[in-house]
Amino acid sequence: MRRIRRTRTTVETREVVILRSSRTGVELHCPECGRVVRMLPPEEAAALAGVSVRTLFRRMESGQVHFTESQGGQIYVCAGSVSHT
Secondary structure, three states: OOOOOOOOOOOOOOOOOOOOOOOOOEEEEEOOOOEEEEEEOHHHHHHHHOOOHHHHHHHHHHOOOOEEEOOOOOEEEEHHHHHOO
């Protein structure tokens, strides 16, 4: 009888994200969180989440990520909701 050997290889990876103080982020009221939180421009929020800006906008449309729009038409994304997705 012939024996078959099987080898299982497991690879673990770790990711470290370093956030630096953003000059473009602002403290605003998040309507979904119900409190004042750090709000980021979409480009910074996408970088924080590790996704493209397009993917971030899809998540915003589906309600996975909180956002608000300023009176000037600028979009700000809730940093707390980005880090939980």
